[in-house]
Amino acid sequence: MSGASENRAIVRSSLTTAVTILENISGFVILIMMLLTFIDVIGRYLFHSPIFGGTEIISALLALAIFSGLGVINARDDHITVELFEAPIKRLMTPLVYEITIQLFSVFCMGLIALVLFEHAWESYTLNKLTVVLEMPLYYVTASIAVFAVISVVSQIAGVAFKILNVRKSAAGQPR
Amino acid sequence: KTRLIVNCFWPPQHFVCTKVLPGWIEEVERVTEGRVTANIPPKSVSPPPEQLASVEKGLVDAAVQFNGLIGNRVTGALTAMQPFSGTRNSIAMTEAAWETNKKFYPDEFDTVELLAQWVITPGDIYSGTDTPIITLEDFQSRKMWALPGPLANIAKELGAGVVATPAVRSNEVIANGVVDSHMGLNGDGLKAFQVLPYTKSVTRVSRPVYTTTFSFFVNADKWAEISPEDQEAIRAISQASVGKVAAGLWDSVSEEVQATFDEQGILEHKIDPALEAALVKAAEPITEAWLAKASEAGIDGPAALAHYRKRAAELSE
Amino acid sequence: MITALLGFAVLLALCFYGFRVGFATLLVGFVGFALERGWSASLTMVAQQVTEDAQNYNLSVIPLFVLMGVFIYRSDISRDLYDAAYAALGKFRGGLALATVLACGGFSAVCGSTLATAATMSKVAMPQMKAYNYSDRLAAGTIAAGGTLGIMIPPSVPLVIYGIVAEQDIGLLFIAGILPGMLLVLLFLLAVVVMVRIDPASAPAAADLDQERKRNAIRGTLPVLILFTVVLGGIYGGVFTATEASGIGAFGAAVIAVIRGHLRSIGALRVCLVEAATTTAKIFIVLFGAVVFTQFINMSGMPYDLLDFVDDAQFSPTELVAFICLIALLMGMVFETIGIVVLLVPVFLPALYATGVDMIWFGIIVVLVTEIGLITPPIGMNVFVVKSVLPRVKLTDIFRGVTTYIVALGIGLITVFAVPQIATFLPSIAR
Ligand code: NA
Ligand code: NA
Numbered sequence: 001m002s003g004a005s006e007n008r009a010i011v012r013s014s015l016t017t018a019v020t021i022l023e024n025i026s027g028f029v030i031l032i033m034m035l036l037t038f039i040d041v042i043g044r045y046l047f048h049s050p051i052f053g054g055t056e057i058i059s060a061l062l063a064l065a066i067f068s069g070l071g072v073i074n075a076r077d078d079h080i081t082v083e084l085f086e087a088p089i090k091r092l093m094t095p096l097v098y099e100i101t102i103q104l105f106s107v108f109c110m111g112l113i114a115l116v117l118f119e120h121a122w123e124s125y126t127l128n129k130l131t132v133v134l135e136m137p138l139y140y141v142t143a144s145i146a147v148f149a150v151i152s153v154v155s156q157i158a159g160v161a162f163k164i165l166n167v168r169k170s171a172a173g174q175p176r
Numbered sequence: 177k178t179r180l181i182v183n184c185f186w187p188p189q190h191f192v193c194t195k196v197l198p199g200w201i202e203e204v205e206r207v208t209e210g211r212v213t214a215n216i217p218p219k220s221v222s223p224p225p226e227q228l229a230s231v232e233k234g235l236v237d238a239a240v241q242f243n244g245l246i247g248n249r250v251t252g253a254l255t256a257m258q259p260f261s262g263t264r265n266s267i268a269m270t271e272a273a274w275e276t277n278k279k280f281y282p283d284e285f286d287t288v289e290l291l292a293q294w295v296i297t298p299g300d301i302y303s304g305t306d307t308p309i310i311t312l313e314d315f316q317s318r319k320m321w322a323l324p325g326p327l328a329n330i331a332k333e334l335g336a337g338v339v340a341t342p343a344v345r346s347n348e349v350i351a352n353g354v355v356d357s358h359m360g361l362n363g364d365g366l367k368a369f370q371v372l373p374y375t376k377s378v379t380r381v382s383r384p385v386y387t388t389t390f391s392f393f394v395n396a397d398k399w400a401e402i403s404p405e406d407q408e409a410i411r412a413i414s415q416a417s418v419g420k421v422a423a424g425l426w427d428s429v430s431e432e433v434q435a436t437f438d439e440q441g442i443l444e445h446k447i448d449p450a451l452e453a454a455l456v457k458a459a460e461p462i463t464e465a466w467l468a469k470a471s472e473a474g475i476d477g478p479a480a481l482a483h484y485r486k487r488a489a490e491l492s493e
Numbered sequence: 494m495i496t497a498l499l500g501f502a503v504l505l506a507l508c509f510y511g512f513r514v515g516f517a518t519l520l521v522g523f524v525g526f527a528l529e530r531g532w533s534a535s536l537t538m539v540a541q542q543v544t545e546d547a548q549n550y551n552l553s554v555i556p557l558f559v560l561m562g563v564f565i566y567r568s569d570i571s572r573d574l575y576d577a578a579y580a581a582l583g584k585f586r587g588g589l590a591l592a593t594v595l596a597c598g599g600f601s602a603v604c605g606s607t608l609a610t611a612a613t614m615s616k617v618a619m620p621q622m623k624a625y626n627y628s629d630r631l632a633a634g635t636i637a638a639g640g641t642l643g644i645m646i647p648p649s650v651p652l653v654i655y656g657i658v659a660e661q662d663i664g665l666l667f668i669a670g671i672l673p674g675m676l677l678v679l680l681f682l683l684a685v686v687v688m689v690r691i692d693p694a695s696a697p698a699a700a701d702l703d704q705e706r707k708r709n710a711i712r713g714t715l716p717v718l719i720l721f722t723v724v725l726g727g728i729y730g731g732v733f734t735a736t737e738a739s740g741i742g743a744f745g746a747a748v749i750a751v752i753r754g755h756l757r758s759i760g761a762l763r764v765c766l767v768e769a770a771t772t773t774a775k776i777f778i779v780l781f782g783a784v785v786f787t788q789f790i791n792m793s794g795m796p797y798d799l800l801d802f803v804d805d806a807q808f809s810p811t812e813l814v815a816f817i818c819l820i821a822l823l824m825g826m827v828f829e830t831i832g833i834v835v836l837l838v839p840v841f842l843p844a845l846y847a848t849g850v851d852m853i854w855f856g857i858i859v860v861l862v863t864e865i866g867l868i869t870p871p872i873g874m875n876v877f878v879v880k881s882v883l884p885r886v887k888l889t890d891i892f893r894g895v896t897t898y899i900v901a902l903g904i905g906l907i908t909v910f911a912v913p914q915i916a917t918f919l920p921s922i923a924r
Pocket of ligand 2: 825826827865866867868869870871872873874
């Protein structure tokens, strides 16, 4: 019994740390995006100097913001869902089994995304692909989002583990 | 019977999607007596930089690639894209480029079957304000949209405030006052991206600054499915029905658009020789870098470039 | 055609089971494309679509406009907006509900999402209406319906996504949304008048605001007005692009929040930024799924089959759009706006181009139709949002409360359908 609650505590604390780090990164990236767009316009009108490749930098930041933010919502399973038949389906199987099928599906899909992104990043690295305007290596961005996608899968699994531990806990706590 | 999926990354209404590629498909069906057919998906299957990769990986069977986006894979295809090499006759440039390809780097595309290459109408320098761009000072005082790659680098080198985005996004930048001038669009671009209303004058350079080139190819496995006789027949018609037709259409659309300049109140100005000289000078490092890459790739760059320039000029006469 | 329809059926089944919409769409698209072109090709396709979309410069307006809304929400302006609206309309019967509609319209002008608009106004308007014994039906229904204004009055996330899918200018789409948005505000006000006339007991008389609150309200509304004018005026006058407008808007909203004393610690800023980032991720995972699924549909040949169908049926542009609206209405029962825009529009693009439909007008029509879907059963996202903020209110009451607004939206749809100039006039004279 104490082993289980210890496990839960470990899962919970590592999950919290991971989510906090991802939150900080995603928030920071969004802040930079805002400041950069703002400065780009101001710079253009006041100092006649747009940021060369500014749009390319903002595009890259967008990708980073999405994939760091994705880690957070994956950990919380905060996704858009159609909750039309959830109740009747839950009556057909135990909540735990239902939850596991849903979460495994999400983990599988996110794993697929992480896999293809890694392959894509590897290709842009080996072929030395460059961005169009700044001619900077494309893998800077593709590899970063691939790494975020992997972290996001891990945090997703941690989130699932935490949820399952919780479901079992509440099931154990209920009188039969 | 072989069916090819041919990708077109231009908007579905563009003449590459409505005329050039459908025309090639018709020709292929004719010369193979229907043993090889093809169709074009309603919407591009992959983004412009990924056309070569998409054919290699089999997302589609054939596609057109803008060579500027695969410069890290093919060096020879960039010969006709070296600044100040082109003329104003796309069909002539296309023929010269194809000749140069056959002579100097025929096997450069080693993962796909290259069927055609072409060069399009060069773009110009345009002012979006009532003040034309004539001198170097004019040029430097401008906020300018430029085609990414050599043109953007040249403009930046000369000291203009450069905003470089892919051509499909030029409208947004030009129409929203982000810039007051633009460089690199030809007549087709002016029309397709609807930037004519924001264009007040054009600056005539004695030689085109820069021209873009495209390659058209088929997936190697799919190509192997086709009988040698049909392969030969398709090879025989492709450059004429894709390359030459595309180049001709680009020129005729550009001419049509140029012809409306008067009624649109778009004025023509001759460039100050000092500005042209500065552009030529700023372009030199680009060609030097390309020559170094070509020799790395085992291509006789100086000879290829000289051959292309000579033939393009001869054929344009 | 059959594989595509099968794909849609499987997708629906997976979503109904409860799998996350974005993931389900992505997987069906991936498998479907693989069946057409092979597994390795499909893997590459997914990678290309996801990276391309994640780095699409035009889509960077989404996090920035979301952030602008978050800052505005933070700065507690919604209350002032509400008070100002009440100061203007309080003397009429049902004044608090009228004020809710107007305040929703005002909030929509600085917020790109319907859910955020509904959630915000639930917190602001509901306590007031409860205090004066408004019926749940009228109060919650008005908020749920008023929230839908968020995506018609610019900025609007669905219009951005439509612009990308249909290759239309996002700035022009925003401008096109202004008049239809105002028309909807008028129709919603009218809906309140009708409801109060039918059931006077649902809206007892309320006291007037005191002078000080009125003054505060007007002072509070001013920043929103300025921000909206700068953002839309900048786009309209060709001073900057939609993306730049979003950056300026977010920055301006941050300044307003700081001045009003609500954004004066790193912690507060962090909360806002993270909320914008997670909302963005939530939108994009649905988008990723949709673009991957669209490639499967693209490869299946369905858009061409539909083009042939439209050809054979000899549809006029109006008939075609009416036909699409019907499908969008059906989809709207279950899916939310972004899903509909990304799944439906590409399927019909060739047919729409061929019949020469005005694509700016069509974008406004599609968004209007999906607004109806947001408040109709069984899945009305806005109704659910109001319910989650106000757990005490009965779901059936909210659904009953929005009925009149659905009629109003229907009238709005027919009007914009019959008089396309409502959408196309402002864009035609812009710049
Ligand atoms: Na809005
Ligand atoms: Na609905």
